[in-house]
Amino acid sequence: MRRRRLGNELRRRRTAAGLESRAAAEAMGWAESKYSRVENAKGRVTPQEVESLLKFFGVEDAQVVAALTNLARDASKRGWWRPYGDVVADSYRDLLDLEADADAEQFTGPAIPGLLQTSAYAREIIGATGLTRTQEEVHALAELRRARQAILTTRPGGLAPLKLWAVVHEAALHMTSAEQPHMMREQLRHLLDISDLPNVTIQVLDLRGTAHPGMIGLMEIVQFPAPWPTVVNLENLRGSHFVEGTEDVKVFEDAFARVVAAALSVDASRMKIRNIMNGLDT
Structure with a gap:
């Protein structure tokens, strides 16, 4: 990459x-x-x-x-994820390469983003979406996903932590797991804790909210220091697709701005998460 x-x-x-x-x-x-x-x-x-x-x-x-x-x-530097071997798809390696050099990332999608997932939630999501993955691969990818999150707090070379702005649909906060009954309470608690970081912004799209471009699916907008252009990552069941080029990227930047405008404020989002966690959401 x-x-x-x-x-x-x-x-x-x-x-x-x-x-x-x-x-x-x-x-x-x-x-x-x-x-x-x-x-x-x-x-x-x-x-x-x-x-x-x-x-x-x-x-x-x-x-x-x-x-x-x-x-x-x-360009030839080996990524920290190399020990995970072939379990890491080429498109995922490209995303990790991008994140290593990025200074900000914007996310919206139907699930909680990987950078904010607990281990239990990661295993649940990877197991459900990685249709061809073995149980061992699911656990390895969940471990990798948690290791990836270090970028939010510490980075080599004196780089500042990645700035993350995530907009998540409320439906993702109500997910359940028969095998891991405490999974979502731990995940929601984690969202509240990590949102205390100055470089992490979390907003929630209310179930009763208006239509918005994020309904199309997951998108991650990865931004870099000048002179590097922004790159957009789009995901599906077969991996990632990257969008590059000023005009194409601007469409997604405008779409994310509309998603932000449709979401609850940061404070209202924290309250929503807390209420769901406590079983008090009305």
Whole structure:
């Protein structure tokens, strides 16, 4: 995923400079096929080579140069999730790669987002939606999901914790489990506790609320520091699909803003969660 983001940005900068890929290759002393592999995330490129390419493209913004050279440096870095092996689907690895570099994420969907799930709730959701998963894989993925949540409190390299804004439908808060009768009370308690974090915002879409774009399904909007563009993750039973590109992404950003407007306020959402947890919701 990092190589793909780097390749996309190099292509965008080259195009903005009015240059063909052949010219970029010649400037580097490469075959055009080698440069094409870099832009298509199939070839490696060093930070020094990225810096030379940007200079050829006329990019002088120090922030842009630093961002792209750093990404080239990190492109081959092994993710913390590697020990989980093949249980992690390619699309999920891509999402974890994105989150590692992101500074904010916005979520809306029919279930409580993975970054806010307890272990018991995660097992229940993964078991119900991972139709081809074995019991061992379900437990491994639930463990991975909990480990992923560390990004909300601590991050390597001095990065600030990820900012999360989650809008969850009230129906998700009423789910039950025959095998885990205390699951939802623990999950709701966890939502109240974690919403105390300054970087976590949780809103609830009331059962009696108005129609909104979030009714279409799950979407995660992953935002990055400049100059990196926002990426949208859409999920279904077969995995994830990523939406990139300014115009396409803006549709989802506008949709999320409408979902936020349709939801209860943060304080009213906390009260809703607390009342459901205590069995007092009316």
